[in-house]
Amino acid sequence: MTNVPFLLLIEDDDAIRTALELSLTRQGHRVATAASGEDGLQMLREQRPDLIVLDVMLPGIDGFEVCRRIRRTDQLPIILLTARSDDIDVVVGLESGADDYVVKPVQGRVLDARIRAVLRRGEREANDSASFGNLVIDRSAMTVTKNGQDLQLTPTELRLLLELSRRPGQALSRQQLLRLVWEHDYLGDSRLVDACVQRLRAKVEDVPSSPTLIRTVRGVGYRLDAPQ
Template sequence: MGLRRQGHHLYEAGTGEEGLELLRAAAPDIVVLDLMLPGIDGFEVCRRVRAAGTTPIVMLTARDDDLDVVSGLEAGADDYVVKPIRARVLEARIRAVLRRGEHVAAGPEVYGDLTVDRGALTVTRASRSLALTPTELRMLLELSRSPGQVLSRQHLLQAVWEHDYLGDSRIVDACVQRLRAKIEENPSRPVYVQTVRTFGYRFQPDPR
């Protein structure tokens, strides 16, 4: 009701299976997903949504255990919101996720076999188009905006998610892990997105 008052058009599903059917039929702009569902749970729904495409996902749940948060992020969630939460706050988080897919400054940039086109919001590696979620794309754009510079996790939290998560860096690490799986030839030995231990991450413009 609160989201409808904010002007959103909603499709509702009571089970994970119904939600996946609605996703295919309605093609929504974003998915707000509970974890505790009858049938397949929210984690599995999240994995299937992410495997099917790049639709943004906000997890909305009463479960705030560390393991649940990490599992949700690793399953592919773009944001993780713990109940209770006011409708206008949830709506602000939804809009923040959706803004990550909006256009920014134009101009394709080439780094080795990786091409980032900021105007078209596309990324290719070895001439093959990569399907990045809005959050993964925003992360890559932020990192590549300052090649060679180390960006702290706190900076990335504020730049990509637009709030600080009270210093919780797990959401950054999970997003970087997913991003590496798509842009790196060998994600276990990344050349583009490098970890600077205890500080944060650095985008390496020349992977040689």
């Protein structure tokens, strides 16, 4: 990523798209825009942004399907724009692979803060590594391998795994993880943690439905264990 983050904003409402483009540009971002999911996917084939801001309610292919299609081949960070904060929109969006969400009407500074928080998740860390069974986390290279094979993780999935790996065997609450990974701790956003854990387990566990690495601690949250 360059010093000036390059964003792809996919939003069909002309007024909202123009206002967000102007606000994000003023906040120091370089912004490309698309008015539909189809146009956004085409632009993604031609250029690579650092992050995608994606409206849920789009004509034709909706934001959920756009997110799913991107996740089939790419781990670019995605922030959803949703008109509702209810469980259906948020959970479907997170299960589709989104890293975070912002509820409309969107304040430019709030969106900018979320964007910068997501982008920080991919920054390099101290020069060390940790092993958990056949899983190796290299904090210097910001890579994770399983049985010697590189795993393709989103920045949010990687940051979540890093935070858990710093405290092996220690249970972290959902609110702790929200502060450490997402940098906010709104009570309703515990769904962010659960959805990300589910996606991460699908990549790191031998049997995701019976996890041996990322364990649920009932009434608390999650911990990372080395398998016995």
